[in-house]
Amino acid sequence: xxxxxxxxxxxxxxxxxxxxxxxxxFTIPDGVSVAILGKSGSGKSTLMHIMSGLDRTxxxxxxxxxxxxxxxxxxxxxxxxxxxxxxxxxxFFVQGRESCYDNVGLPLEIAEVPVAERKKLITxxxxxxxxxxxxxxxxxxxxxxxxxxxxxxRAIVNNPKILFADEPTGNLDTATGAVIEKLLFRYxxxxxxxxxxVTHDPELAEKCDMQIxxxxxxxxxxxxxxxxxxxx
Amino acid sequence: MKTTDTLRRAGRSLRQAKARTLLTSLAxxxxxxxxxMSLSAGEGTRNYSxxxxxxxxxxxxxxxxxxxxxxxxxxxxSTGLREFDADVSDRNGRSxxxxxxxxxxxxxxxxxxxxxxxxxxxxxxxxxFSGSDKQYSAEVAAYNPDVKSEIAAGxxxxxxxxxxxxxxxxxxxxxxxxxxxxxxxxxxxxxLTIIQPTATLSEEEARQVIAAEGVEGxxxxxxxxxxxxxxxxxAVTKQAATSFTAATSASxxxxxxREIAEFTTKGTDTYQKYLGxxxxxxxxxxxxxxxxxxxxxxxxxxxxxxxxSLIFTIVNVLQYIVTGFGILALIASLFGxxxxxxxxxxxRTSQIGLMKALGMRGSDVxxxxxxxxxxxxxxxxxIGIILALIATIILNPIINNALDLxxxxxxxxxxxxxxIVLLASLILIAILAGYFxxxxxxxxxxxxxxxxx
Numbered sequence: 001x002x003x004x005x006x007x008x009x010x011x012x013x014x015x016x017x018x019x020x021x022x023x024x025x026f027t028i029p030d031g032v033s034v035a036i037l038g039k040s041g042s043g044k045s046t047l048m049h050i051m052s053g054l055d056r057t058x059x060x061x062x063x064x065x066x067x068x069x070x071x072x073x074x075x076x077x078x079x080x081x082x083x084x085x086x087x088x089x090x091x092f093f094v095q096g097r098e099s100c101y102d103n104v105g106l107p108l109e110i111a112e113v114p115v116a117e118r119k120k121l122i123t124x125x126x127x128x129x130x131x132x133x134x135x136x137x138x139x140x141x142x143x144x145x146x147x148x149x150x151x152x153x154r155a156i157v158n159n160p161k162i163l164f165a166d167e168p169t170g171n172l173d174t175a176t177g178a179v180i181e182k183l184l185f186r187y188x189x190x191x192x193x194x195x196x197x198v199t200h201d202p203e204l205a206e207k208c209d210m211q212i213x214x215x216x217x218x219x220x221x222x223x224x225x226x227x228x229x230x231x232x
Numbered sequence: 233m234k235t236t237d238t239l240r241r242a243g244r245s246l247r248q249a250k251a252r253t254l255l256t257s258l259a260x261x262x263x264x265x266x267x268x269m270s271l272s273a274g275e276g277t278r279n280y281s282x283x284x285x286x287x288x289x290x291x292x293x294x295x296x297x298x299x300x301x302x303x304x305x306x307x308x309x310s311t312g313l314r315e316f317d318a319d320v321s322d323r324n325g326r327s328x329x330x331x332x333x334x335x336x337x338x339x340x341x342x343x344x345x346x347x348x349x350x351x352x353x354x355x356x357x358x359x360x361f362s363g364s365d366k367q368y369s370a371e372v373a374a375y376n377p378d379v380k381s382e383i384a385a386g387x388x389x390x391x392x393x394x395x396x397x398x399x400x401x402x403x404x405x406x407x408x409x410x411x412x413x414x415x416x417x418x419x420x421x422x423x424l425t426i427i428q429p430t431a432t433l434s435e436e437e438a439r440q441v442i443a444a445e446g447v448e449g450x451x452x453x454x455x456x457x458x459x460x461x462x463x464x465x466x467a468v469t470k471q472a473a474t475s476f477t478a479a480t481s482a483s484x485x486x487x488x489x490r491e492i493a494e495f496t497t498k499g500t501d502t503y504q505k506y507l508g509x510x511x512x513x514x515x516x517x518x519x520x521x522x523x524x525x526x527x528x529x530x531x532x533x534x535x536x537x538x539x540x541s542l543i544f545t546i547v548n549v550l551q552y553i554v555t556g557f558g559i560l561a562l563i564a565s566l567f568g569x570x571x572x573x574x575x576x577x578x579x580r581t582s583q584i585g586l587m588k589a590l591g592m593r594g595s596d597v598x599x600x601x602x603x604x605x606x607x608x609x610x611x612x613x614x615i616g617i618i619l620a621l622i623a624t625i626i627l628n629p630i631i632n633n634a635l636d637l638x639x640x641x642x643x644x645x646x647x648x649x650x651x652i653v654l655l656a657s658l659i660l661i662a663i664l665a666g667y668f669x670x671x672x673x674x675x676x677x678x679x680x681x682x683x684x685x
Contacts, residue, residue: 054589054678075593082591089682093586097248109237110592 002028002051002162002194007060009046009217020046022217023060028210030161031192033185035205038214045166047214048198052085052164053077064162082111086155088184090167092147096140100131100150103139107158125157126150129183145176149183156187163188166198181207233596242603246611249576256572257612259565264616264658265623266558268651269644272624274551276645281543283641289536290378290392290512292519296339297508299329300532319505333504335531344517344525349374349486350506352493355426357458359482361410362421368409372424372492375401375483386418386467394485400463401483404470414468421462422482426496428457459495461488562658565612566665569605573669577601577676584673585681598674605666606659613658617651 009021020043028034038044049055051062053070061068069080086107094103104122113121126132129149134142139150148168155163165184169177181204188195197208205211213220233241246253297303298319320329331350340348352374358367377394384404389395400422407414433441433450441449463484484492497503513519519535526533577584584597628642637643 049679052589078588078591078593080591081589087586087589089586093582093682095583098244102244106587107590109233109241110587110590110596112234 001030001065003063005061008058010058019217024219026222032210033188033195033208034210035208036198036212037205039200042214043217044198044214048164053081085162086160088151088155088165088168090170092151094139094147094150099136100139101135104154104157111158121157125153129153144172148180152183162194164196238600238603242600243607246604246607256568256608259568260612261616263558263562263565264613265619266561267555268617268620270551270554271650272644272646275647276643277547279645280641285540288379291536292512293536294511294519294533296531296533298331303532330505344514344522345511346514348509348511350509352489354492355496356424357427358425360423371481373481373483374486374489382470384468384470385414388467397485397487398463399466401467402465404468417468418465420465422465424461426459426492428495428498429500430456569608569662569665573605573666577669577673581681584676585678588678594674598670601670601673602663602666605662609659609662613655621646
């Protein structure tokens with residue numbers, strides 16, 4: 001369960017002070033898919049960064065499973081992040097000059113997973129995104145859709161409980177985007193993981209269990225929480 | 233992140249930018265090559281001079297003189313006029329105190345010295361060889377039993393044993409001049425004619441001579457006495473590559489040398505006056521300690537080690553100069569590493585951001601870049617050292633040929649542990665150079681980094 005409590009984030013000081021998030025609060029139960037909706041500049045990316053501990057709040061707090069994780073030392077935050085969560089970005093951020101295998105292996109290296117277990121995990125992740133045959137190929141030789149599938153494999157290889165996806169289909173055509181969406185929802189469902197999708201695409205948002213809309217740093221509305229909450 | 237993973241990832245990043253890595257490494261390789269070559273040359277030259285000294289000078293040998301200034305530059309300055317001293321000789325404007333027979337006897341009586349041989353000044357008027365009346369002039373020196381000589385013909389006693397008093401050793405060049413083979417020269421008699429300077433007689437002495445031997449006797453005295461020393465040629469030597477002694481002197485035993493020296497100087501100021509003596513510390517006595525004792529008694533002495541350190545000082549200074557250039561090249565290459573790594577950090581901003589987002593600690597990111605620098609240092613070091621090894625292998629025979637050093641003497645000696653120490657230092661230095669770029673990478677804000685397209 002992720003609890004966002006009265007989170008405010010401001011940038012700059014004095015005259016140039018800019019409020020990116022203004023008193024945002026909501027709760028996300030475990031294993032649901034959530035869409036954070038908003039236009040560019042609305043503060044939705046900042047919200048994601050704060051929820052994942054990449055950024056710190058100006059005021060307010062984030063509780064994950066009741067624990068205020070992000071007030072700990074940076075070292076512990078990093079360790080927590082490497083074991084609990086993962087990311088997918090609009091522009092993939094796959095390492096073109098590395099093989100697909102090595103790309104997927106990165107989170108395992110960071111989380112210090114024993115070498116003996118890595119091969120199995122990497123192969124499984126690549127196969128689940130149907131890139132099993134491309135393990136030795138350089139990532140730069142893949143198409144856009146394949147690159148994002150590779151990014152998904154990299155994101156899920158360490159079985160994260162929370163998966164952040166920042167405009168995962170933003171750079172893809174509709175057909176390819178649909179494949180990516182399917183993969184993301186399938187993982188969340190199979191692993192009972194929390195999927196947090198940051199998007200400005202209402203169609204994608206509709207496919208999520210919950211929708212949180214952000215506008216000018218304020219939460220506009222939240223939908224679907226109660227129905228899912230009853231199921232839990 | 234585990235160290236092995238960091239190392240592997242660092243190596244992979246470098247492989248992905250092959251040309252850049254190689255060029256940066258080559259800059260280090262230039263420095264590594266220069267330093268390795270200077271280390272090899274220093275080691276080789278020291279080995280060679282050691283070899284040279286060992287085959288010419290017994291480690292127990294000492295050279296003892298009365299006048300310390302002989303070992304210093306110049307000697308005591310002379311004003312041209314000084315109080316008379318029979319033991320002081322003026323040479324080229326320098327006053328040198330010589331040793332007299334008393335000193336020699338005192339040195340011979342010591343129980344920490346043996347084989348005390350004065351440095352005889354030998355002058356021979358002419359020499360003849362059996363079977364011909366033709367006269368030649370030749371230089372004669374005392375035989376040094378500690379010098380390894382290669383023999384062209386005949387035989388020499390083993391190292392450390394002197395030749396007999398009626399024997400003489402001649403260089404190969406003599407046979408060439410005589411127009412015979414070295415083998416034919418062995419066994420011939422070489423007769424040395426030495427001459428005693430005219431004695432200055434007082435009027436009374438002159439009268440006595442006339443009374444005893446007549447005018448002819450006086451005439452003979454005025455002419456100077458001559459003496460012939462027939463010596464048997466026992467060996468013809470080749471000039472050894474590691475020999476100090478000139479190839480043009482014939483060698484006689486110490487006793488014969490003494491006979492010649494005393495005969496030719498009798499009645500003159502230099503009779504039984506010597507520049508110094510060569511001697512050996514007796515078994516069980518450290519030459520350095522003997523030297524200290526001698527110095528307390530007013531002598532000056534040089535040991536084989538002193539001679540060695542003299543040569544080594546020159547070699548070391550040269551080596552420091554070359555090493556200095558190598559270090560300059562290395563310093564230049566360090567800026568290359570810093571530059572390359574800064575560019576690498578800029579290029580990989582998004583990768584660093586991703587790694588940090590995935591939970592990689594700043595210290596691990598920093599370590600990754602420092603290891604990359606270490607790899608560059610390692611690669612440059614290996615390239616430089618291998619090039620130095622190849623150069624050593626190729627150049628050694630060429631230098632040996634050009635300088636005629638003799639078989640087995642090489643001026644470049646590649647020492648593996650030097651290479652290992654050099655490589656380790658290069659890696660360390662490279663890591664230090666990589667510190668600034670790695671700190672930049674570690675401090676990168678992941679949010680900013682991931683915004684980079």
